[in-house]
Amino acid sequence: DIQMTQSPSSLSASVGDRVTITCRASQGISNYLAWYQQKPGKVPKLLIYAASTLQSGVPSRFSGSGSGTDFTLTISSLQPEDVATYYCQKYNSALSFTFGPGTKVDIK
Amino acid sequence: EVQLVQSGAEVKKPGESLRISCKGSGYSFTSYWISWVRQMPGKGLEWMGRIDPSDSYTNYRPSFQGHVTISADKSISTAYLHWSSLKASDTAMYYCARHFGGELISWFDPWGQGTLVTVSS
Numbered sequence A: 001d002i003q004m005t006q007s008p009s010s011l012s013a014s015v016g017d018r019v020t021i022t023c024r025a026s027q028g029i030s031n032y033l034a035w036y037q038q039k040p041g042k043v044p045k046l047l048i049y050a051a052s053t054l055q056s057g058v059p060s061r062f063s064g065s066g067s068g069t070d071f072t073l074t075i076s077s078l079q080p081e082d083v084a085t086y087y088c089q090k091y092n093s094a095l096s097f098t099f100g101p102g103t104k105v106d107i108k
Numbered sequence B: 001e002v003q004l005v006q007s008g009a010e011v012k013k014p015g016e017s018l019r020i021s022c023k024g025s026g027y028s029f030t031s032y033w034i035s036w037v038r039q040m041p042g043k044g045l046e047w048m049g050r051i052d053p054s055d056s057y058t059n060y061r062p063s064f065q066g067h068v069t070i071s072a073d074k075s076i077s078t079a080y081l082h083w084s085s086l087k088a089s090d091t092a093m094y095y096c097a098r099h100f101g102g103e104l105i106s107w108f109d110p111w112g113q114g115t116l117v118t119v120s121s
Helices: none
Strands: A004-007 A010-013 A019-025 A033-038 A045-049 A062-067 A070-075 A084-090 A103-107 B003-006 B010-012 B018-025 B034-039 B045-052 B057-060 B069-073 B078-083 B092-101 B106-111 B115-119
Touching: A004 A084, A010 A019, A019 A033, A019 A084, A019 A103, A033 A062, A033 B106, A045 A062, A045 B106, A070 A084, A084 B045, B003 B092, B003 B106, B010 B018, B018 B034, B018 B092, B018 B115, B034 B069, B034 B078, B034 B106, B045 B069, B057 B069, B078 B092
Parallel strands: A010 A103, B010 B115
Antiparallel strands: A004 A019, A019 A070, A033 A045, A033 A084, A062 A070, A084 A103, B003 B018, B018 B078, B034 B045, B034 B092, B045 B057, B069 B078, B092 B106, B092 B115
16 A cells, blocks of 8 residues: 655744645655645645645645655745644545645744 | 534443444535544544445445444435444544545545544443
8 A cells, every 4th residue: 555654743933934844655646645734623624636736715825746756735934823734645546545644833 | 515514422332332423415415425534632644434425335444444334324415434342442533524526536525523432441
């Protein structure tokens, strides 16, 4: 089965900073990757699908890129409301929808 | 509005059985798969398995196969997650999520509000 890794596992940044989270698949998954945001105590929310397509209603400071095995989620200007754990997920197979381990983002 | 509404929190003893539910509304329930996702306390998201409500075809992550059963009743637009014998290690938040996208290539949106299952003697 394809494994998903994320780095870093946590980060602390200042308001206004550019933040980048990396997700790596153990085998190529084309662009079949989604990103989710889970704020503390809340339900996961879809941010990005097809590696780079922003879900409707998601602020434009969020962006995604990548294809194959390496992907990134970027927050161009970190805001206090972005404090959350971010998960990537592969969906290249109808038999498996594995999530990455998550990256926790805090405000410095 | 597309919504998934899950059943309420449960407290059970080891060895007991349990079924939690996820009711879809605002869309054609049989047109989209439903997945279940586990989140153990303080941990990440784990995909458990999915069902096609149109024909009840299921597939499971191997580590969950045989321990849980996913089913659906399309007449009432509801999917279920069932345990026949709970363990303390089943204590977790469980989310249902609707697949969206293509027939075989699909991400999760929206998610249910979650059902907290606590298993303790």
